[in-house]
Amino acid sequence: xxxxxxxxxxxxxxxxxxxxxxxxxxxxxxxxxxxxxxxxxxxxxxxxxxxxxxxxxxxxxxxxxxxxxxxxxxxxxxxxxxxxxxxxxxxxxxxxxxxxxxxxxxxxxxxxxxxxxxxxxxxxxxxxxxxxxxxxxxxxxxxxxxxxxxxxxxxxxxxxxxxxxxxxxxxxxxxxxxxxxxxxxxxxxxxxxxxxxxxxxxxxxxxxxxxxxxxxxxxxxxxxxxxxxxxxxxxxxxxxxxxxxxxxxxxxxxxxxxxxxxxxxxxxxxxxxxxxxxxxxxxxxxxxxxxxxxxxxxxxxxxxxxxxxxxxxxxxxxxxxxxxxxxxxxxxxxxxxxxxxxxxxxxxxxxxxx
Amino acid sequence: xxxxxxxxxxxxxxxxxxxxxxxxxxxxxxxxxxxxxxxxxxxxxxxxxxxxxxxxxxxxxxxxxxxxxxxxxxxxxxxxxxxxxxxxxxxxxxxxxxxxxxxxxxxxxxxxxxxxxxxxxxxxxxxxxxxxxxxxxxxxxxxxxxxxxxxxxxxxxxxxxxxxxxxxxxxxxxxxxxxxxxxxxxxxxxxxxxxxxxxxxxxx
Numbered sequence: 001x002x003x004x005x006x007x008x009x010x011x012x013x014x015x016x017x018x019x020x021x022x023x024x025x026x027x028x029x030x031x032x033x034x035x036x037x038x039x040x041x042x043x044x045x046x047x048x049x050x051x052x053x054x055x056x057x058x059x060x061x062x063x064x065x066x067x068x069x070x071x072x073x074x075x076x077x078x079x080x081x082x083x084x085x086x087x088x089x090x091x092x093x094x095x096x097x098x099x100x101x102x103x104x105x106x107x108x109x110x111x112x113x114x115x116x117x118x119x120x121x122x123x124x125x126x127x128x129x130x131x132x133x134x135x136x137x138x139x140x141x142x143x144x145x146x147x148x149x150x151x152x153x154x155x156x157x158x159x160x161x162x163x164x165x166x167x168x169x170x171x172x173x174x175x176x177x178x179x180x181x182x183x184x185x186x187x188x189x190x191x192x193x194x195x196x197x198x199x200x201x202x203x204x205x206x207x208x209x210x211x212x213x214x215x216x217x218x219x220x221x222x223x224x225x226x227x228x229x230x231x232x233x234x235x236x237x238x239x240x241x242x243x244x245x246x247x248x249x250x251x252x253x254x255x256x257x258x259x260x261x262x263x264x265x266x267x268x269x270x271x272x273x274x275x276x277x278x279x280x281x282x283x284x285x286x287x288x289x290x291x292x293x294x295x296x297x298x299x300x301x302x303x304x305x306x307x308x309x310x311x312x313x314x315x316x317x318x319x320x321x322x323x324x325x326x327x328x329x330x331x332x333x334x335x336x337x338x339x340x341x342x343x344x345x346x347x348x349x350x351x352x353x354x
Numbered sequence: 355x356x357x358x359x360x361x362x363x364x365x366x367x368x369x370x371x372x373x374x375x376x377x378x379x380x381x382x383x384x385x386x387x388x389x390x391x392x393x394x395x396x397x398x399x400x401x402x403x404x405x406x407x408x409x410x411x412x413x414x415x416x417x418x419x420x421x422x423x424x425x426x427x428x429x430x431x432x433x434x435x436x437x438x439x440x441x442x443x444x445x446x447x448x449x450x451x452x453x454x455x456x457x458x459x460x461x462x463x464x465x466x467x468x469x470x471x472x473x474x475x476x477x478x479x480x481x482x483x484x485x486x487x488x489x490x491x492x493x494x495x496x497x498x499x500x501x502x503x504x505x506x507x508x509x510x511x512x513x514x515x516x517x518x519x520x521x522x523x524x525x526x527x528x529x530x531x532x533x534x535x536x537x538x539x540x541x542x543x544x545x546x547x548x549x550x551x552x553x554x555x556x557x558x
Contacts, residue, residue, distance in 0.1 A: 129412040162421070
């Protein structure tokens with residue numbers, strides 16, 4: 001049986017083989033992301049529930065574990081309403097343009113050494129380019145809905161995303177200076193060393209790390225930066241007019257973006273798939289059997305928890321305060337720290353830059 | 355296969371560029387321009403210029419066009435007024451367009467730009483990094499030109515900021531420093547008082 005399949009496989013033309021292999025790899029990345037998105041929504045409701053001394057969803061399935069499935073089913077069965085005066089094509093295109101880049105960015109994420117769909121040299125730039133594309137979905141959705149609230153929400157959200165992208169970009173400049181490469185795989189390998197957790201870029205790039213993660217929260221329009229959908233002011237922001245599956249796609253994109261930011265933060269500042277105990281006498285040997293991807297997933301889960309924690313803790317920022325934080329605090333901090341990183345590299349400050 | 359993809363992207367690029375100048379709705383025109391930039395980046399990617407391609411998407415698609423889209427969305431353009439003088443101005447416009455076309459043909463026509471004059475570039479090995487090559491050339495051979503461009507950009511930034519800086523005496527501004535420095539004691543006074551005795555029976 002297997003032999004027959006193998007010979008059949010070998011008979012296929014090479015072009016078709018690569019196409020099939022790539023599609024299989026893409027599916028192997030996208031399906032787990034979609035599942036994580038589904039269970040992230042459950043985790044969010046549970047975590048926030050416990051923070052607010054509630055139980056959270058516990059009715060569907062054992063311990064409420066089937067809640068995301070039920071939610072998805074409900075959204076899929078709902079009617080999709082297209083407003084009469086909306087621009088039909090753009091109205092449908094909006095959610096697609098939000099989800100597309102959110103998933104496309106995963107192409108260059110290394111899950112373990114060599115475990116990457118496309119090992120691109122300019123990986124970091126590619127990620128920046130893809131995440132900056134996502135704002136079009138929001139603008140198009142807000143504009144084509146032909147509604148004041150949606151339009152205001154789109155304006156707020158895209159102005160916010162464009163502003164925080166600059167701080168994010170500068171934080172990435174620091175990372176690429178420290179790693180000496182734009183390739184995400186090499187960035188992780190540059191954090192490998194005999195000191196384990198100390199070797200990660202988290203320490204020498206601490207301000208950039210903080211700026212990057214907070215900008216990431218702002219980029220994904222999550223609380224406390226969720227003025228784009230401030231319920232009390234503009235109902236739900238750019239997706240007021242969306243219903244059923246079209247709304248679900250926005251939801252998926254938001255959560256996929258959250259996971260992406262969490263993964264990127266762990267890759268660039270927390271050593272990606274590297275074990276924190278590497279090089280430490282007893283613990284290092286004790287945990288050496290753990291596959292790298294487990295460490296990456298643990299770190300990602302930690303950052304995702306931070307997203308939820310922030311949401312349950314902080315009140316919403318005022319719009320001018322958001323802009324002030326982005327332009328007048330984060331950008332100067334990153335610029336100063338880029339110079340400091342340059343000095344570190346010149347002085348070969350160990351254990352990171354020697 | 356590669357040429358199929360190339361022609362596909364080129365067709366999209368030409369079609370979307372034409373759409374930019376022919377569609378009636380200005381917002382649609384901007385969106386077609388975004389599509390044109392994006393396909394252009396894809397074609398550059400096929401020419402092994404991945405750094406330029408990604409930068410095009412990052413800078414133009416991700417930032418410049420977003421702000422452009424903002425401006426166009428906020429404008430209240432009356433399209434019929436814009437189209438009014440079309441025939442009247444055609445006497446000047448058409449000859450100018452023709453002259454530009456002729457000049458373009460003279461510069462990038464078949465004679466100057468064919469495959470004979472410019473042979474197709476050689477394919478590089480898989481480990482060739484265009485990003486690295488670009489950086490090497492920019493910071494060695496062309497370092498003065500590069501620095502000069504940076505200076506020009508800085509001047510432009512300063513000029514743009516100066517142009518928008520004007521005194522507006524009647525606007526009300528929040529002093530954010532003061533707002534941030536606010537402590538609880540400035541806003542809330544906590545009064546300690548003994549709890550009142552319960553009145554027997556009578557509702558207050």
